[in-house]
Amino acid sequence: MNRRKFLIASSAIASGIIGFRLARGEEAEGRATGYIFVVDVRKCIGCGRCVRACKIENEVPLKPYYFRTWVERYVWLKGEKDLKVDSPNGGFDGFPNIYSEDEVAKSYFVPKLCNHCEDPPCVQVCPVGATYRTPDGVVLVDEKYCIGCRYCIQACPYGARYLYPRDGPRESRRNTADKCTWCYHRITKGYKPACVMACPTGARMFGREDDERILRVLEENSVSVLKPEQGTKPRVFYIGIDSEVR
Amino acid sequence: MKVTTRVVLLYILGLAVFFIARSVFVPDTFGELGHYRAASIGEIESLKTKVGENYECFNCHVNEYVDWSVGEHRRIACTSCHGLLKAHVADPKNHSAKDEFLSPYAYPTMTDFCLSCHATSPSKPESFPQISVEHGREEMWNCTRCHNPHNPVV
Ligand code: SF4
Ligand code: SF4
Numbered sequence: 001m002n003r004r005k006f007l008i009a010s011s012a013i014a015s016g017i018i019g020f021r022l023a024r025g026e027e028a029e030g031r032a033t034g035y036i037f038v039v040d041v042r043k044c045i046g047c048g049r050c051v052r053a054c055k056i057e058n059e060v061p062l063k064p065y066y067f068r069t070w071v072e073r074y075v076w077l078k079g080e081k082d083l084k085v086d087s088p089n090g091g092f093d094g095f096p097n098i099y100s101e102d103e104v105a106k107s108y109f110v111p112k113l114c115n116h117c118e119d120p121p122c123v124q125v126c127p128v129g130a131t132y133r134t135p136d137g138v139v140l141v142d143e144k145y146c147i148g149c150r151y152c153i154q155a156c157p158y159g160a161r162y163l164y165p166r167d168g169p170r171e172s173r174r175n176t177a178d179k180c181t182w183c184y185h186r187i188t189k190g191y192k193p194a195c196v197m198a199c200p201t202g203a204r205m206f207g208r209e210d211d212e213r214i215l216r217v218l219e220e221n222s223v224s225v226l227k228p229e230q231g232t233k234p235r236v237f238y239i240g241i242d243s244e245v246r
Numbered sequence: 247m248k249v250t251t252r253v254v255l256l257y258i259l260g261l262a263v264f265f266i267a268r269s270v271f272v273p274d275t276f277g278e279l280g281h282y283r284a285a286s287i288g289e290i291e292s293l294k295t296k297v298g299e300n301y302e303c304f305n306c307h308v309n310e311y312v313d314w315s316v317g318e319h320r321r322i323a324c325t326s327c328h329g330l331l332k333a334h335v336a337d338p339k340n341h342s343a344k345d346e347f348l349s350p351y352a353y354p355t356m357t358d359f360c361l362s363c364h365a366t367s368p369s370k371p372e373s374f375p376q377i378s379v380e381h382g383r384e385e386m387w388n389c390t391r392c393h394n395p396h397n398p399v400v
Contacts, residue, residue: 053347
């Protein structure tokens with residue numbers, strides 16, 4: 001075999017492998033039916049049921065600072081330009097009322113969670129491929145493969161991730177990045193995420209993207225996403241927020 | 247000719263080393279669906295759920311269902327006030343439905359629990375029922391003296 005023939009043969013084999021891989025990739029994308037999460041801040045009362053239910057369902061450490069979902073209070077005071085934002089213990093214990101009716105111009109609660117971005121920066125920066133987007137559009141972390149380098153925690157513009165502490169209840173997850181999975185273990189069995197179940201006011205809604213109920217909600221209300229300028233294309237849509245909510 | 251053979255042999259050897267190393271270091275199912283371990287999806291999917299569903303409660307608690315289904319609280323899931331239910335449903339004799347995180351037992355008193363939703367706050371939607379400080383004070387702040395939580399009269 002001369003050099004020329006060898007090169008031709010090897011490049012043919014290589015392109016065959018690449019073509020096969022591409023075809024398989026397309027197949028995987030073909031069965032994607034995504035999910036949509038809608039948060040209606042006009043309904044939220046800041047009771048913190050969602051935060052509690054999430055922590056139980058997903059073995060999130062009960063100490064402060066570890067949250068897969070949390071609630072923030074946005075307050076515009078009369079005569080003041082800057083807004084005030086607080087989130088005592090992520091809203092786990094509810095919100096003690098520290099403002100009087102007369103001084104508040106406008107205020108509401110904003111529940112937050114991972115946006116399951118269509119273009120997730122957290123996935124792009126992972127050096128080992130331990131965080132990824134599933135064919136049905138959910139961003140997950142592989143706790144067996146994550147090396148705990150914290151790149152994704154830095155990269156997420158929404159602060160949705162935290163490092164599972166060394167003394168957390170779930171041993172196999174210790175020292176790995178953790179965040180909301182939209183309760184992937186529940187939604188794939190046909191249940192709603194725990195926070196959606198626990199919310200007494202219906203401020204949180206969840207469904208497949210072909211679910212008529214959820215499509216109607218999106219049609220009838222004007223919805224927005226957090227930090228649209230980041231180009232992450234979030235899949236969590238908000239009803240009733242101002243552009244200052246970020 | 248001899249040199250070419252040696253180069254080809256070296257090339258093949260290099261490839262062999264690469265593929266052996268790759269099969270040792272890259273985990274099974276990596277790259278099947280993308281740049282990640284496809285088996286991880288199944289592992290996360292198979293985690294056990296802990297928060298139960300309404301129908302699991304109503305299999306036994308029929309009277310509560312009747313009360314709840316016509317009351318103002320009918321859109322609120324059982325778990326929202328009673329907490330973790332899976333263990334109780336699986337083995338009701340040894341596990342009570344009482345839970346320290348979501349139920350009234352997480353709060354100092356029953357009234358504190360009611361107030362965790364119904365306390366007045368300017369941040370809440372105006373249409374949401376919020377009780378004033380004066381309301382029910384003579385009753386020593388026990389809401390359940392007058393209101394049935396499954397079917398509260400407003
Ligand atoms: S919200 Fe953050 S963690 Fe979630 S997918 Fe987007 S970038 Fe990743
Ligand atoms: S459970 Fe619902 S109403 Fe309560 S804080 Fe969470 S989103 Fe808001």
